[in-house]
Amino acid sequence: MKNFSFLSSVSCFTFLTLIVVFTHPVYLAAQSAKPDADALFLDKIYDQALTDSRCYAWLEHLSLGIGHRISGSVGAEKAVAWTRSVLDTMGLDSVWLQPCMVPRWVRGKAEQIRVLNARRQGSFNLNALALGGSIGGKLKAEVVEVKSWEELDRLGAEKLRGKIVFYNRPMDPTKIRTFEAYGGAVDQRASGASRASKYGAVAVLVRSMGLRLDDFPHTGSVRYDSAYALIPAAAISTNAAEQLSRVLREDGSATVSVRMDCRTLPDVLSYNVIGEIRGSERPGEVIVVGGHLDSWDVGHGAHDDGAGCTQSMDVLRLLKTTGYRPRHTIRCVLFMNEENGLRGGRKYAEEAQRKGEFHLAAIESDAGGFTPRGFNFDGDATVFAAFYEKLTALEPLFKPYGLQFNKGGSGADIGPLKGMKGLLSGYSPDSQRYFDYHHTADDTFDKVNKRELELGTASMAALVYLLDKYGL
Amino acid sequence: MKNFSFLSSVSCFTFLTLIVVFTHPVYLAAQSAKPDADALFLDKIYDQALTDSRCYAWLEHLSLGIGHRISGSVGAEKAVAWTRSVLDTMGLDSVWLQPCMVPRWVRGKAEQIRVLNARRQGSFNLNALALGGSIGGKLKAEVVEVKSWEELDRLGAEKLRGKIVFYNRPMDPTKIRTFEAYGGAVDQRASGASRASKYGAVAVLVRSMGLRLDDFPHTGSVRYDSAYALIPAAAISTNAAEQLSRVLREDGSATVSVRMDCRTLPDVLSYNVIGEIRGSERPGEVIVVGGHLDSWDVGHGAHDDGAGCTQSMDVLRLLKTTGYRPRHTIRCVLFMNEENGLRGGRKYAEEAQRKGEFHLAAIESDAGGFTPRGFNFDGDATVFAAFYEKLTALEPLFKPYGLQFNKGGSGADIGPLKGMKGLLSGYSPDSQRYFDYHHTADDTFDKVNKRELELGTASMAALVYLLDKYGL
Numbered sequence: 001m002k003n004f005s006f007l008s009s010v011s012c013f014t015f016l017t018l019i020v021v022f023t024h025p026v027y028l029a030a031q032s033a034k035p036d037a038d039a040l041f042l043d044k045i046y047d048q049a050l051t052d053s054r055c056y057a058w059l060e061h062l063s064l065g066i067g068h069r070i071s072g073s074v075g076a077e078k079a080v081a082w083t084r085s086v087l088d089t090m091g092l093d094s095v096w097l098q099p100c101m102v103p104r105w106v107r108g109k110a111e112q113i114r115v116l117n118a119r120r121q122g123s124f125n126l127n128a129l130a131l132g133g134s135i136g137g138k139l140k141a142e143v144v145e146v147k148s149w150e151e152l153d154r155l156g157a158e159k160l161r162g163k164i165v166f167y168n169r170p171m172d173p174t175k176i177r178t179f180e181a182y183g184g185a186v187d188q189r190a191s192g193a194s195r196a197s198k199y200g201a202v203a204v205l206v207r208s209m210g211l212r213l214d215d216f217p218h219t220g221s222v223r224y225d226s227a228y229a230l231i232p233a234a235a236i237s238t239n240a241a242e243q244l245s246r247v248l249r250e251d252g253s254a255t256v257s258v259r260m261d262c263r264t265l266p267d268v269l270s271y272n273v274i275g276e277i278r279g280s281e282r283p284g285e286v287i288v289v290g291g292h293l294d295s296w297d298v299g300h301g302a303h304d305d306g307a308g309c310t311q312s313m314d315v316l317r318l319l320k321t322t323g324y325r326p327r328h329t330i331r332c333v334l335f336m337n338e339e340n341g342l343r344g345g346r347k348y349a350e351e352a353q354r355k356g357e358f359h360l361a362a363i364e365s366d367a368g369g370f371t372p373r374g375f376n377f378d379g380d381a382t383v384f385a386a387f388y389e390k391l392t393a394l395e396p397l398f399k400p401y402g403l404q405f406n407k408g409g410s411g412a413d414i415g416p417l418k419g420m421k422g423l424l425s426g427y428s429p430d431s432q433r434y435f436d437y438h439h440t441a442d443d444t445f446d447k448v449n450k451r452e453l454e455l456g457t458a459s460m461a462a463l464v465y466l467l468d469k470y471g472l
Numbered sequence: 473m474k475n476f477s478f479l480s481s482v483s484c485f486t487f488l489t490l491i492v493v494f495t496h497p498v499y500l501a502a503q504s505a506k507p508d509a510d511a512l513f514l515d516k517i518y519d520q521a522l523t524d525s526r527c528y529a530w531l532e533h534l535s536l537g538i539g540h541r542i543s544g545s546v547g548a549e550k551a552v553a554w555t556r557s558v559l560d561t562m563g564l565d566s567v568w569l570q571p572c573m574v575p576r577w578v579r580g581k582a583e584q585i586r587v588l589n590a591r592r593q594g595s596f597n598l599n600a601l602a603l604g605g606s607i608g609g610k611l612k613a614e615v616v617e618v619k620s621w622e623e624l625d626r627l628g629a630e631k632l633r634g635k636i637v638f639y640n641r642p643m644d645p646t647k648i649r650t651f652e653a654y655g656g657a658v659d660q661r662a663s664g665a666s667r668a669s670k671y672g673a674v675a676v677l678v679r680s681m682g683l684r685l686d687d688f689p690h691t692g693s694v695r696y697d698s699a700y701a702l703i704p705a706a707a708i709s710t711n712a713a714e715q716l717s718r719v720l721r722e723d724g725s726a727t728v729s730v731r732m733d734c735r736t737l738p739d740v741l742s743y744n745v746i747g748e749i750r751g752s753e754r755p756g757e758v759i760v761v762g763g764h765l766d767s768w769d770v771g772h773g774a775h776d777d778g779a780g781c782t783q784s785m786d787v788l789r790l791l792k793t794t795g796y797r798p799r800h801t802i803r804c805v806l807f808m809n810e811e812n813g814l815r816g817g818r819k820y821a822e823e824a825q826r827k828g829e830f831h832l833a834a835i836e837s838d839a840g841g842f843t844p845r846g847f848n849f850d851g852d853a854t855v856f857a858a859f860y861e862k863l864t865a866l867e868p869l870f871k872p873y874g875l876q877f878n879k880g881g882s883g884a885d886i887g888p889l890k891g892m893k894g895l896l897s898g899y900s901p902d903s904q905r906y907f908d909y910h911h912t913a914d915d916t917f918d919k920v921n922k923r924e925l926e927l928g929t930a931s932m933a934a935l936v937y938l939l940d941k942y943g944l
Contacts, residue, residue, distance in 0.1 A: 050646050178923075211923060436921070451905075455648075
């Protein structure tokens with residue numbers, strides 16, 4: 001409960017800060033006097049990003065030179081050392097590693113999920129990836145296809161005991177924002193194993209969280225409920241899901257063998273990588289811009305989230321090269337372990353609270369390196385309405401660049417900061433292609449367009465600049 | 473001058489039509505009574521497009537089954553026959569081919585542009601494509617790099633006679649809308665040959681119209697001014713342009729050999745492909761939705777403009793499957809010869825005028841199959857302001873889908889309809905990647921994302937529906 005009392009004191013502090021910021025002479029003068037100065041400065045930021053950025057070259061190295069980097073892996077270790085070394089060259093006021101213990105899950109030998117003796121197609125493998133955190137196992141059982149929780153519960157122990165449950169509810173293609181479609185289907189991946197285990201199932205296969213029909217399985221975390229036996233859980237590609245479903249329709253039943261070598265090893269030490277420009281007026285108040293440095297253990301983690309990391313690093317570089325001297329401390333945080341634990345995000349918030357650093361705002365880029373569409377904003381219910389009203393005054397400045405402001409989720413890593421009652425924001429690029437690559441071996445550097453990545457960097461730098469200048 | 477007097481009579485007709493439309497009881501009742509009905513119908517259109525469209529499968533056939541299709545080629549002939557056969561299956565009221573004579577330019581043997589005896593790099597080829605319409609030739613000459621028209625004129629005949637002019641002014645990367653960057657550089661490709669020939673140059677090489685550094689040359693039309701001798705003109709890739717420029721810097725001079733086998737053959741007969749749903753109330757008034765069926769003679773012409781063609785075909789199919797019965801005639805037009813002559817667009821407008829068909833609106837999709845950002849609107853100066861004011865009332869309906877309305881250019885093929893004083897609109901998808909592929913061998917089917925294409929189809933269908941329902 002120590003944290004709780006601390007949070008209360010932060011709230012008081014925040015409240016006073018806000019009063020000061022709202023009535024601060026710099027803020028008011030700047031807002032009324034030079035409406036065009038901001039537009040000009042944003043232009044400068046975008047011009048700079050489109051002609052002299054580093055994010056794309058950095059992403060190339062992170063993708064092709066280092067590659068995927070799941071928490072606790074050699075790749076993650078290299079990514080920590082290399083991004084730190086890059087931040088070290090940027091003339092920042094401080095660069096440091098923030099230690100945190102992270103889970104270490106390893107895939108081991110490639111999983112094999114095999115349909116046995118189908119009437120038309122004989123035996124064949126399904127393109128599969130064990131879900132992160134899954135236990136391994138070797139088993140063979142009949143498959144039962146399930147499209148809803150109601151169906152699962154109706155089937156119950158009688159029909160599911162000893163079976164493999166195959167979750168085959170697709171993402172809804174009619175959602176324009178694909179994150180909504182993801183949100184409507186990912187419960188199968190996250191909690192499907194334990195909910196099936198409750199009825200005695202021995203493993204689960206989950207249709208991949210993707211809108212496209214293709215051969216790439218999408219991994220991602222499984223969350224076990226310790227009340228039920230742990231059972232192996234794997235994703236199969238959307239094409240494999242269609243194929244398995246067809247066999248069940250044609251043959252009335254299907255038997256599948258599962259071999260998974262994955263396991264969880266003891267936690268290991270890793271780090272958030274942090275660099276900052278100290279604020280000239282309010283160094284104790286922080287604006288964070290960040291992404292997560294870990295990725296899944298396939299592909300390059302290019303869109304998820306090498307893009308967000310290299311954009312965040314470049315935001316600080318851009319602000320320096322444009323000669324801007326921030327009032328608040330501007331901090332780039334590359335969070336470790338977003339994918340399977342959020343330990344980095346939690347550790348960061350803990351330390352921020354311990355040090356009493358008020359986080360005026362935190363912006364996370366973790367939705368891919370695609371063309372900018374806007375920012376989502378979120379915050380503690382007690383302060384958010386007032387924040388958002390202020391923000392709408394800034395929105396027109398982004399119109400020339402095609403960005404809109406929305407209320408909505410920000411980012412997993414910055415979520416733990418919410419209690420500090422600053423502003424949280426998720427950079428929101430176009431989402432149509434994100435779930436083609438997300439958590440797959442196909443999330444590679446060549447899928448990222450240089451200009452689209454750079455425009456994201458510029459957009460984040462622009463928001464940091466405006467929040468720094470005007471406060472909230 | 474026959475056309476002129478005809479246009480005047482169209483204008484009168486148009487004016488009366490507009491009065492009728494503005495005060496038409498259906499229009500007013502619909503506008504005031506059911507604001508939500510439109511939102512619901514747009515939802516239905518988008519849902520349908522994202523779950524049961526044909527555009528992507530059609531584009532696959534047009535790209536992989538037929539391939540590129542420059543005017544007068546076998547590919548173009550096949551594309552005419554196949555798209556007509558598809559329209560024939562759709563239960564439209566009429567499908568027909570509209571004959572037009574088109575230029576026939578052939579590339580012949582692959583061009584070879586070779587730097588000779590550079591000090592460091594020896595002799596090497598530059599990735600090149602003859603510009604469409606260029607004459608062929610075989611020659612060898614010194615290269616002079618030019619970055620502006622002022623520089624060209626300053627060098628003049630004294631320095632340029634007998635030389636190859638190398639236009640190396642890049643597209644401006646700081647333009648957020650890449651079409652602006654294209655507009656600011658394409659004069660080199662279009663008129664560079666004749667402007668150099670004026671000073672006695674023997675050939676021109678043009679830096680490709682692309683923002684990315686890569687090895688794909690971008691072809692496109694050259695426009696000769698008949699006042700000057702015709703000289704060969706080719707595009708070289710952006711990487712090749714950088715390389716050639718480096719040789720000039722390092723060596724002080726460079727000699728290049730040019731071999732181009734291309735030539736222009738006599739015009740041949742081709743066709744616009746047209747299908748329509750006849751209007752239930754105003755069959756003589758037409759809303760066109762279209763793209764251009766021809767492409768350059770490399771790649772698949774997937775984004776340019778297979779995407780626009782298959783989207784336009786699917787707009788009619790979508791409107792039929794949603795059960796909408798249009799008041800006006802809705803017509804899909806696949807224009808021939810946009811790339812190197814615009815003969816199809818001109819012929820279409822000519823015939824429309826001849827038949828006295830008022831074109832209430834024409835929407836063209838010719839900016840790629842990318843995620844929708846909006847529509848550009850244009851029209852004759854005498855009517856456009858009033859149109860645009862009306863349109864702003866419809867804009868909020870597109871907000872859930874992320875589209876905005878802008879004033880701006882519409883499309884080349886529908887341009888000749890402007891004199892008829894209807895509304896012209898260019899569908900405007902995200903432009904960041906368009907000039908990576910435009911007019912290159914890399915404009916292939918795999919570069920098109922299914923959902924992005926479908927969202928474009930839905931957006932165009934939605935606009936057709938609203939214009940049909942409310943008039944202007």
